[in-house]
Amino acid sequence: MSYDCAIVGGGPAGLNAALVLGRARLNVALFDNSQPRNRVTHASHGFITRDGIEPAEFRRIAYEEVLSYPSVRHWQDEVTDIRRTDNGFSLRTSSGEYVNARRLILAAGLKEVLPEIEGLSDFYGKSLFNCPFCDGWELREQPLVVVSDNPSVFHMVKMLLNWSQDLVVCSNGHDILTAEQRQQLASKGIRIVDTPVTAFSGKNGLLERVHFSDGTHIERSGGFITPTLLPKARFDEALNYQTAENGGIITDPMGRTTAAGVYAAGDSAYVMPSQLIYAAASGSKAAVSVVADLTEENWQLL
Ligand SMILES: Cc1cc2nc3c(=O)[nH]c(=O)nc-3n(C[C@H](O)[C@H](O)[C@H](O)COP(=O)(O)OP(=O)(O)OC[C@H]3O[C@@H](n4cnc5c(N)ncnc54)[C@H](O)[C@@H]3O)c2cc1C
Numbered sequence: 640m641s642y643d644c645a646i647v648g649g650g651p652a653g654l655n656a657a658l659v660l661g662r663a664r665l666n667v668a669l670f671d672n673s674q675p676r677n678r679v680t681h682a683s684h685g686f687i688t689r690d691g692i693e694p695a696e697f698r699r700i701a702y703e704e705v706l707s708y709p710s711v712r713h714w715q716d717e718v719t720d721i722r723r724t725d726n727g728f729s730l731r732t733s734s735g736e737y738v739n740a741r742r743l744i745l746a747a748g749l750k751e752v753l754p755e756i757e758g759l760s761d762f763y764g765k766s767l768f769n770c771p772f773c774d775g776w777e778l779r780e781q782p783l784v785v786v787s788d789n790p791s792v793f794h795m796v797k798m799l800l801n802w803s804q805d806l807v808v809c810s811n812g813h814d815i816l817t818a819e820q821r822q823q824l825a826s827k828g829i830r831i832v833d834t835p836v837t838a839f840s841g842k843n844g845l846l847e848r849v850h851f852s853d854g855t856h857i858e859r860s861g862g863f864i865t866p867t868l869l870p871k872a873r874f875d876e877a878l879n880y881q882t883a884e885n886g887g888i889i890t891d892p893m894g895r896t897t898a899a900g901v902y903a904a905g906d907s908a909y910v911m912p913s914q915l916i917y918a919a920a921s922g923s924k925a926a927v928s929v930v931a932d933l934t935e936e937n938w939q940l941l
């Protein structure tokens with residue numbers, strides 16, 4: 640059997656795509672290996688009707704809704720290889736199964752590379768986060784640290800003032816701020832520490848101190864850190880779709896990539912801001928494109 644559409648990745652992007660396709664009565668093969676980007680956190684924010692929901696509960700509800708449509712089939716498995724065929728695509732899973740589909744939606748998300756700082760994994764997702772829109776409210780009016788090796792930190796710090804006025808910026812030894820930016824931050828009372836960060840400490844995921852390589856420390860109860868974002872799965876060599884310099888899949892506004900029959904959604908297409916609701920919306924758009932394109936193809940065959 641050939642499915643109408645295969646979806647690689649069952650996060651909000653892939654799940655919303657599956658929902659739209661299932662409701663359009665297309666046969667869908669949905670693959671997911673359960674490594675969503677936000678799995679380290681206990682609560683997701685900013686998705687209307689689901690503000691504050693546990694990520695696992697969000698997924699439970701989403702899978703329940705999607706799999707109530709009889710034409711959607713779910714594989715709890717990793718897609719390891721995708722090849723183009725005469726009629727579409729052949730996907731191979733880690734358990735050695737092959738599945739064919741006429742169209743393909745890539746929604747595999749991103750993986751984060753965090754700086755190697757002792758204790759970071761104890762606090763990331765609990766009191767250290769990457770996105771103020773997702774978790775700024777929970778840290779409002781607290782003494783915060785911003786650790787970044789990315790020049791975008793200046794913009795982020797300005798934004799963070801909406802949530803807290805008590806900010807310390809740690810460049811972690813990187814040259815990320817211009818003299819003009821340093822002067823502007825100083826004029827707003829924002830301290831910059833350039834000494835590398837060696838450790839975070841605190842209790843039960845709640846940050847208390849940031850430690851530096853010169854033996855000093857500062858007291859902070861939370862903050863933000865900028866991870867490097869990389870594609871979680873890459874099929875560009877086999878499928879020949881174009882990617883941006885950062886590895887994000889380039890699409891048109893409706894999720895079509897530069898390769899015929901291949902669509903992309905969510906974090907893997909670097910849909911920004913990187914949030915659940917944008918990922919879900921882009922999954923919906925990619926699915927509408929698949930339905931529209933298959934409708935045209937089927938019409939010619941009638
Ligand atoms: C700490 C943290 C907190 C966050 N908090 C929020 C928040 O409060 N609100 C908010 O809106 N956003 C939040 N985000 C961002 C949010 O997690 C992402 O924007 C969102 O998950 C993107 O959805 P996606 O479907 O593109 O990718 P994901 O949710 O990452 O889903 C991709 C899925 O594809 C699967 N997959 C990958 N490769 C394969 C493969 N080869 N085969 C099969 N399956 C595969 C993965 O296992 C995963 O389940 C947070 C992120 C982090 C890191």
